[in-house]
Amino acid sequence: MYTQQAKRSSLLRYWTTRYALTLVIGLAIILIVSVLWIRHSTLENNLNLNKYMAEEIADRMENSIANDSGGPLKIFPNILEDRSKILNSKKEPSLYIVNENGKVIFSNVRSPGVINSFVSSSFFSSKDTVKKFRLDSPPYDIYVVKSAIEMENGEKGWVLVVQPEKELTEVHQEYSLLLIMIISLGLLGWGAIYFLSRKLTSPIQDVSKAAKRIEAGLYDVNLSENVPQQEMYELIHSFKEMAQKLERLESLRAELLAGVTHELKTPVTSISGLLQAVKDDVVTGEEAKEFLDISVKETSKLQNMIGDLLDFNAFTAQAIPINIETHDALDLVKEITYQWHLAQGNEALSYDINATNKSILVDVDPMRFQQIMTNLLNNAKHAMKESGHITIECSESLTQLLITVTNNGPPISEEEQPFIFDRFFRGEKKKYEVRGLGLGLPFSQMLARAMNGDLFLQSSSNEGTSFTITLPLHTD
Structure with missing residues (x-):
C-alpha cells in the first residue's frame, strides 16, 4: 500500500x-x-x-x-x-x-x-x-x-x-522614523533569530548525521561535547554513550554467536566422539563405561547451558512466575550453602557464614533465591581455581537484608567491572577457562529485582571479590 x-x-x-x-x-x-x-x-x-x-x-x-x-x-x-x-x-x-x-x-x-x-x-x-x-x-x-x-x-x-x-x-x-525603526528591528531580529537557530540546530544536525552512520552499521561517532547548552550537552553525551554501547553490543553479538556455537559444539563433538568410540569397539569394558560416564556429564553440561538460555529468555519475556513467601533468611542461606558444598565434593573449598543467631524474616521466592546463591557460589569457585575460602555475611538495615558473598580469588579487572551484569558478557580470562554463556550474573540480578531486591558488585581487589544481594524484610 x-x-x-x-x-x-x-x-x-x-x-x-x-x-x-x-x-x-x-x-x-x-x-x-x-x-x-x-x-x-x-x-x-x-x-x-x-x-x-x-x-x-x-x-x-x-x-x-x-x-x-x-x-x-x-x-x-x-x-x-x-x-x-x-x-x-x-x-x-x-x-x-x-x-x-x-x-x-x-x-x-x-x-x-x-x-x-x-x-x-x-x-x-x-x-x-x-x-x-x-x-x-x-x-x-x-x-x-x-x-x-x-x-x-x-x-x-x-x-x-x-x-x-x-x-x-x-x-x-x-x-517615517517609526517605519525605519520597525524595519531595522525586523532585520535585526530576523538576523539574531537566524544566527541563534543555526547555532542551535548545528549540533542537532551533527547528531542526525551520526545516527545515519549508526544505521549503516558504522559506530565511530565523532561528536564534539563542547557546547554551552546543558540539554544539548546531555543529548550529545548520551548519544555517544549509546553509540559506544551499541558498538559493544554488536561486538558481543558477534562474539556470542561464535561463543554459543563453540560452547554448544564442544560437548556435542565430545559426546559424538566418545559414543562413536564405544560403538566401534575402540574401547571396551571399564574404559567404555568411563567413556559413557563422560558422555553423560557432557550431556548434563549441554542441558544446563540450554536451560540457562531458555530460562533467561523466558524470564526476560516475564514468562516465569515469582512466588513470594516468608522465610528465615539465615536458615535458607545455611541450607543452600551446605547443599552446594556437599555437591562439590572438594575439601579444598571451605566456607563460613557470619551472622547473628536471631532469625531474620524476608519475603522471597526460595527456589529463585537458591538459583542466585548457587550462581554466586559457582562463580566464587571458578575465580579461586577450585580451591580457597568463601565468606558469607548476613546483615540487615531498616528495610532490607544484605547477604554478601566474598571469595579470596583474583580480582575482576576495572575495565570489565562495568559490564559484568551485561548479558552474554564474559571476561577475557573466564572466556577461555570456564564454559558458559555469560548469563549467570544478569539472570541472577533480574531474579533479585523481581523479588524487590537487587544484586550488585560490592568490591573487587587483591583481597577478594564481594557480591551483595539485597532482599526486603518481612513486614507484618
Whole structure:
C-alpha cells in the first residue's frame, strides 16, 4: 500500500520561518498601535495649540476693544504666522470671530458664513470648548475650538478656530522614523533569530548525521561535547554513550554467536566422539563405561547451558512466575550453602557464614533465591581455581537484608567491572577457562529485582571479590 510521505523542511528553515513570522506579526501590531498613538497624541497636541491660540486671540481682542487699538485686522496675521512657524504647518486653520448673537464679524476665509451651517447656537451656550462636527459634502470631520471674549459687562462674542481632523492628525516625519525603526528591528531580529537557530540546530544536525552512520552499521561517532547548552550537552553525551554501547553490543553479538556455537559444539563433538568410540569397539569394558560416564556429564553440561538460555529468555519475556513467601533468611542461606558444598565434593573449598543467631524474616521466592546463591557460589569457585575460602555475611538495615558473598580469588579487572551484569558478557580470562554463556550474573540480578531486591558488585581487589544481594524484610 502506497503512503504519501509528508513534506518536511529542515529544522533551521522550520524555526526561522516561524520565528520570523512571529516577529513580523509582533512588529506589525507595534506599528499599528504606535501609529494610532502618534495620531492621537498629534491630535491632542494640535487641539491644545488651537485652544491656546483661541484664548490668546480672545485676550488680544479684549485688550483691543478696551483700548480701541485696531481690532482683529491687526491681530490675525501675527497669530497665524507665529503658529505656522511653530507647527511647520502648510495650511493655516480657519479663524472666526462671532458676536454674542453667533454672527460672524470677522474671518480669514472667503466664505465666513459657512460656519453657521454646522455650528449651532447650543454650542456657544455649552461649556464645551472643543467639539467635533461631521460635514456631509464632501464627508469629513472637523474640530471647532472656541474661546469667549469677555468684557466687564459680559460676553461680547467668541473666537472660533476651525480645522479638519485630517490636518490636525497629519504627520510625516514621525511615521517615517517609526517605519525605519520597525524595519531595522525586523532585520535585526530576523538576523539574531537566524544566527541563534543555526547555532542551535548545528549540533542537532551533527547528531542526525551520526545516527545515519549508526544505521549503516558504522559506530565511530565523532561528536564534539563542547557546547554551552546543558540539554544539548546531555543529548550529545548520551548519544555517544549509546553509540559506544551499541558498538559493544554488536561486538558481543558477534562474539556470542561464535561463543554459543563453540560452547554448544564442544560437548556435542565430545559426546559424538566418545559414543562413536564405544560403538566401534575402540574401547571396551571399564574404559567404555568411563567413556559413557563422560558422555553423560557432557550431556548434563549441554542441558544446563540450554536451560540457562531458555530460562533467561523466558524470564526476560516475564514468562516465569515469582512466588513470594516468608522465610528465615539465615536458615535458607545455611541450607543452600551446605547443599552446594556437599555437591562439590572438594575439601579444598571451605566456607563460613557470619551472622547473628536471631532469625531474620524476608519475603522471597526460595527456589529463585537458591538459583542466585548457587550462581554466586559457582562463580566464587571458578575465580579461586577450585580451591580457597568463601565468606558469607548476613546483615540487615531498616528495610532490607544484605547477604554478601566474598571469595579470596583474583580480582575482576576495572575495565570489565562495568559490564559484568551485561548479558552474554564474559571476561577475557573466564572466556577461555570456564564454559558458559555469560548469563549467570544478569539472570541472577533480574531474579533479585523481581523479588524487590537487587544484586550488585560490592568490591573487587587483591583481597577478594564481594557480591551483595539485597532482599526486603518481612513486614507484618
